[in-house]
Amino acid sequence: MHDLLYFCQQLINGLTIGSAYALIAIGYTMVYGIIGMINFAHGEIYMIGAYTALIAITGLAALGIAWLPIVLLVALICAVIVSSSMGWAVERVAYRPVRGRHRLIPLISAIGMSIFLQNYVHLAQGSRNIGFPALIEGGLRLGGDERFQLSISWIQITIFITTFICMSALSLFISRSRLGRACRAVSQDLGMANLLGIDTNRIISATFVIGAALAAVAGLLLGMYYGSVDPLFGFVAGLKAFTAAVLGGIGSIPGAMLGGLILGIAEAMTSGYLSGEYKDVISFSLLILILLFRPTGLLGKPEVEKI
Amino acid sequence: MMAQSFRHALFCGVITLIIAWPILGLKLVAEGTSITVRGADAFTWAAVAVAAVVVFTFQLFRDRLMGRLEVLQALNPLANREPLPDAKRIRLENIGMVLLIAVALVWPFLVSRGSVDLATLVLIYIMLALGLNVVVGLAGLLDLGYVAFYAVGAYTFALLSSYWGVSFWMALPIGALLAALFGLVLGFPVLRLRGDYLAIVTLGFGEIIRILLNNWTSLTGGPNGIGGIPDPTLFGMEFGRRVRGEGNVSFHETFGIPYSSEHKVIFLYLIALVLAVFTALVIRRLMRMPVGRSWEALREDEIAARSLGLSRTGVKLSAFTIGAFFAGFAGTVFASKQGFISPESFVFLESAIILAIVVLGGMGSQLGVILAAIAVTILPELAREFAEYRMLIFGAAMVLMMVWRPQGLLPMRRRHIKLKGV
Numbered sequence: 097m098h099d100l101l102y103f104c105q106q107l108i109n110g111l112t113i114g115s116a117y118a119l120i121a122i123g124y125t126m127v128y129g130i131i132g133m134i135n136f137a138h139g140e141i142y143m144i145g146a147y148t149a150l151i152a153i154t155g156l157a158a159l160g161i162a163w164l165p166i167v168l169l170v171a172l173i174c175a176v177i178v179s180s181s182m183g184w185a186v187e188r189v190a191y192r193p194v195r196g197r198h199r200l201i202p203l204i205s206a207i208g209m210s211i212f213l214q215n216y217v218h219l220a221q222g223s224r225n226i227g228f229p230a231l232i233e234g235g236l237r238l239g240g241d242e243r244f245q246l247s248i249s250w251i252q253i254t255i256f257i258t259t260f261i262c263m264s265a266l267s268l269f270i271s272r273s274r275l276g277r278a279c280r281a282v283s284q285d286l287g288m289a290n291l292l293g294i295d296t297n298r299i300i301s302a303t304f305v306i307g308a309a310l311a312a313v314a315g316l317l318l319g320m321y322y323g324s325v326d327p328l329f330g331f332v333a334g335l336k337a338f339t340a341a342v343l344g345g346i347g348s349i350p351g352a353m354l355g356g357l358i359l360g361i362a363e364a365m366t367s368g369y370l371s372g373e374y375k376d377v378i379s380f381s382l383l384i385l386i387l388l389f390r391p392t393g394l395l396g397k398p399e400v401e402k403i
Numbered sequence: 404m405m406a407q408s409f410r411h412a413l414f415c416g417v418i419t420l421i422i423a424w425p426i427l428g429l430k431l432v433a434e435g436t437s438i439t440v441r442g443a444d445a446f447t448w449a450a451v452a453v454a455a456v457v458v459f460t461f462q463l464f465r466d467r468l469m470g471r472l473e474v475l476q477a478l479n480p481l482a483n484r485e486p487l488p489d490a491k492r493i494r495l496e497n498i499g500m501v502l503l504i505a506v507a508l509v510w511p512f513l514v515s516r517g518s519v520d521l522a523t524l525v526l527i528y529i530m531l532a533l534g535l536n537v538v539v540g541l542a543g544l545l546d547l548g549y550v551a552f553y554a555v556g557a558y559t560f561a562l563l564s565s566y567w568g569v570s571f572w573m574a575l576p577i578g579a580l581l582a583a584l585f586g587l588v589l590g591f592p593v594l595r596l597r598g599d600y601l602a603i604v605t606l607g608f609g610e611i612i613r614i615l616l617n618n619w620t621s622l623t624g625g626p627n628g629i630g631g632i633p634d635p636t637l638f639g640m641e642f643g644r645r646v647r648g649e650g651n652v653s654f655h656e657t658f659g660i661p662y663s664s665e666h667k668v669i670f671l672y673l674i675a676l677v678l679a680v681f682t683a684l685v686i687r688r689l690m691r692m693p694v695g696r697s698w699e700a701l702r703e704d705e706i707a708a709r710s711l712g713l714s715r716t717g718v719k720l721s722a723f724t725i726g727a728f729f730a731g732f733a734g735t736v737f738a739s740k741q742g743f744i745s746p747e748s749f750v751f752l753e754s755a756i757i758l759a760i761v762v763l764g765g766m767g768s769q770l771g772v773i774l775a776a777i778a779v780t781i782l783p784e785l786a787r788e789f790a791e792y793r794m795l796i797f798g799a800a801m802v803l804m805m806v807w808r809p810q811g812l813l814p815m816r817r818r819h820i821k822l823k824g825v
Contacts, residue, residue, distance in 0.1 A: 134599050144426065151429050154440045174425070181421040193806040200545050201809050203599050204762055207547070208801025211755055215795040220427045226438060331751070335610070338603065373618045380607035387600050388592050 101239065101246045106368035107361060112252045112321065114360020115259035119314035120337035121344070121352035122266065123183075123307025129283040129347035130303050131195060136206035137186055138311060139334015140213035145179040145312030146319040146329060147217060150228055157229075164231060168316075175312040182213075183308025184301055192297070210331075218327040225326035228319045255317045262313055263353060266306070270349065275302060283347070332376065336363075339383040345396020354394060408463060416459035423451045496770060500683075503773070507676055511669045519668050521784055523740055526675035527733050529776040530682050532760040533769065534729030537686055539758065540766035541695065542722035543702030544594070545602040547754055548609025552582040552727040554616065554749035556734020561629040561744050562622070571635035575735045582731025583724045590723035594716055609754060616746040628745025632738050634667055635674055675736050682729050683769060689725065698722050699767075752794070759797045762804055765811020775811075 120142050127135045152174040156167050190209045194202045235249030270276040281289040282299045290296045318333070319325050340359045344351025359379055366378040386393065428451055430441050442448075461468065511519045531553060538546045559578035563569035569577070593604045616623050623629065689695045697718045700708040709715055738744050756779065764775030779797070783790040804811065 134603065147431075148425050150438075151425055151431060151440055154431060154438050155429065158440055178421055178425055181418045185418055185422055190802045190806070194809075197809065199597075199599055200539075200543065200602075201805050203545060203602060204758070205802050205805035207755065207758070208798045208805065210798070211752075211794055212798030212802065215792075215798060217426060219791065219795060221431055224433070226431050226433055229438075335603075335606070339607075342600075342603075371618075373614070377611050377614050380611050383607050384593070384604050387596055387604055391596065391600065 098244050101244050102368065104238075105246050106364045108246075108248050108252065109368075110361035110364030111357060112255050112360070113318075113363060114340075114357040115353075116255055116314045116318045116321070116356075117333075117337050117340045117360055118353045118356025119259055119262060119310045119317075120333060121341040121356050122310050122349060123304075124338050124341040125344070125346055125349060125352040126279075126303045126307050128341070130279070130286070130300060131191075133191065133199075133202045134206065134338065135191075135304075135307070136203065136334075137190070137209040137213055138307065139330035139332075139337070140210050140217075141179050141182050141186070141308045141330070142311035142315045142333060142337075143325070143327065143330030144182055144213065144217060145175040145308075145315030146228075146325045147221060147315075148178040148312070149175040149316040149319060150226065150325060153229060153231070167231065172313065172316055175316050176309045179308045179312035179315070180305045183304040183311075186213075187301055187304040192300075210334075214327050214331070221327070223327055225324045225329075227324050228322070230323060231320060251317075251321055255321065258313060258317060262310055266310070266349065269306075275299070279303060335383075336379055339379050339386075342383060342391075342393055343386055345393030347397070348393070348395045351393055351395035408465070412459050412462035412465075415462045416455045419455045419458045420451065423454055427451055499770060504676075504680060511672050516665050516668055519665075519672050520740075521781070523668070523672045523675045523736075525777055525780045526672070526679045527737050527740070528757070528760065528780050529679045529773050530675075530729055530733040530736070531757045532764070532772045532776045533679075533682050533686055534726045534733070535757050536761050536764075536767065536769070536772050537689070537698070537722050537729075538726035539761050540768070540772070541690065541702065542698040542719060544719060544722065545599070545758075546605045546723070546726065547602050547751070547758070548605035548607070548612070549726070549730060549757055550749045550751070550754040551605075551609040551612040552586055552730035553734040553737070553753070554612055554746075555582040555585050555727075556731030557738040557744050557748070558616065558623065558629070558734075559731070560735045560738045561632050564633055565629055565631065571633065571735070571739050575732065578735040579728050579731035582734065583728035586724045586727025587720065590720045590727075591716070594719040594723060606751065606754075609749075609751060613746050613749055616749070624745075626745060626747070628743055628747070630743040632742050632744070634742075635671065635739055637670060671736075671740055675740075678732055678736060682732065683773070686725075686729075687769060694718070694721055756797065759801055762801055763811060768811060771811050 120138065123138045123141070124135060127133065127138075149171040152171040153167055156162075156170060161167065186209055190205045191202055194205050230251075232249075232251045232254055235247050235252070238246045238248060270279060278289070278294050278299050279302065281292070281294060282296050286296055289299075319329075336359060337356070340355035341352050342355070343359060344353065344355025359382065362382060363375045363379055366372075366375045427447055428443050430443050432439055432441050507522075510522065531549070535546065535549050538544050538549070556578040559581050560569075560571070560574040563574050563577065564571075589605075589608055593601060593608075596604060617626055619625070697708065697713050698721075700711075701713060701715065701718050705715065708718075737748070741748075760775045760779050761772055763779065764771035764773070783793040
């Protein structure tokens with residue numbers, strides 16, 4: 097009985113982390129689907145989102161505004177605005193000039209950008225980790241007895257609901273809106289879409305902005321969940337999210353969601369049954385194994401190399 | 404047209420404000436358990452405003468400015484000159500290398516102990532960068548976990564010496580070969596991956612090695628690291644004040660000179676110099692051998708190279724293994740120089756620095772990489788107040804290099820024959 101409860105608890109924890117990973121993974125997968133590059137600086141954009149949210153929350157507290165929905169909403173909006181602007185600027189400065197060159201050139205540029213942004217925040221805000229106030233406290237008891245309680249906290253519920261809303265909105269946007277249709281067209285064939293009068297530069301910028309906005313949402317949520325942020329906050333999370341994107345099949349949006357959830361569960365199970373220190377090892381090993389044996393991921397389409 | 408560019412410029416200016424102001428202008432300060440937000444000083448605010456105005460003005464007059472730049476380029480007399488004849492260029496390069504080595508040989512006897520120590524570090528970075536240059540520059544395989552092989556070399560020496568008392572000279576080849584073995588074992592499955600996937604896999608591998616070193620406390624001491632790594636000996640002569648190993652004699656007693664701690668530092672420097680020169684010469688030779696040619700062929704066009712009968716795995720694996728070998732070399736020297744190692748020295752940032760050196764120097768170009776290694780290591784030491792901006796500047800430099808000059812500052816030139824009158 098206890099084993100089952102423990103297992104369910106790990107499952108809930110894993111799904112929480114996993115859905116946040118999925119939000120970040122969307123940014124990787126959309127960018128890869130359209131221009132075929134790994135946006136290495138995406139994790140830093142997520143980190144900047146978390147910092148901005150924290151700044152907004154502390155600023156509001158200083159102003160004496162404490163009504164939770166307002167605080168969360170303002171923090172969310174600030175984080176989304178700053179991160180999206182960052183995403184737009186990064187694409188403009190570091191990626192657009194090198195688009196279409198040899199594969200490694202945009203990647204090195206992205207690594208440079210990632211180092212730059214990490215140190216930008218490090219210099220501006222200090223390298224120590226800063227506590228993130230727990231705005232949403234408490235939780236629901238689902239079962240169990242005195243020895244072990246199965247519970248789900250409100251913050252976990254918030255993460256589920258927010259992720260669900262964001263994902264649904266994104267799916268609707270991609271499938272129904274004009275811009276979403278243009279996105280799909282560009283990801284199928286950039287040159288052809290260009291010929292048909294789609295402003296591909298605008299679509300690519302839009303992709304970066306959407307990815308960055310979702311990463312900012314994840315930044316706020318995971319900042320509250322973990323309870324602290326530091327300038328290296330984005331590096332590992334970015335790698336994990338990239339793993340999730342590859343796991344689900346890079347370029348595929350449902351794949352990113354699936355990959356995020358699987359990765360989250362795998363991690364929670366590792367820290368629950370083995371040791372928390374090895375959870376990073378598990379996710380990196382998973383990444384290596386998937387790339388070796390099924391580089392297209394679970395839902396991805398095989399890439400045909402044209403000569 | 405003007406209205407459009409004004410709108411665009413305004414947009415860019417506002418974006419600059421948005422990305423700079425909250426992070427730079429509002430500082431989070433922890434006070435006990437609570438945190439508060441403080442505005443930054445007036446200088447930062449002014450800087451943010453100036454940045455926004457500069458971006459605005461630049462975007463407003465962008466077209467005209469770009470036109471001017473082209474005029475400037477035409478004025479540059481060096482822009483369109485004929486490249487030097489090959490024979491002359493190679494002679495110049497050789498003279499440059501010999502001069503560099505001559506200066507490096509005399510150098511430690513003229514300067515202070517601290518400078519020699521720094522120079523040893525520079526030489527270690529030169530070895531690392533030359534090794535990575537084979538993998539990234541020549542074979543075109545982006546390896547983001549290069550530091551893992553460096554760690555394998557360093558930890559091999561540290562563990563062998565602390566468990567079995569193996570000396571530096573024994574550990575040097577063992578460390579390098581073990582690192583090469585790691586490269587071979589890792590490379591074998593992953594090298595069929597495409598460029599950017601390979602980069603991520605090697606990054607993951609580097610992180611796994613670091614996490615293992617950090618958590619395998621019983622073997623590696625975990626985050627506490629391993630200390631008491633012995634110094635190298637010269638034909639059994641030790642450089643310490645007292646002899647540690649049995650049957651050894653000390654350097655200063657043998658030659659009847661007073662003990663000085665500088666001997667050891669200079670000796671280490673000379674070892675590093677010899678190894679760095681060895682690395683450079685071996686790689687230089689390899690570059691001109693068939694294997695080196697096939698690295699470049701595979702980098703330029705994989706499909707064409709394979710259709711000419713090159714084995715993709717074999718060629719890539721050789722580059723990967725050779726790169727790892729020299730990283731192991733450098734790792735052993737590093738462990739000996741520090742006397743103490745811990746997983747802290749082998750983080751991803753270290754890989755990024757080595758990659759930055761290779762990228763800045765010019766991928767594939769040996770002289771360029773050596774000069775870049777010297778510059779990247781020494782510049783932050785020369786300007787101390789500037790040191791905390793080091794990584795910020797590296798990052799920015801990597802982006803700018805990729806945008807403006809992806810071939811590097813001193814690009815590699817290959818021997819070629821030009822047909823006249825075609």
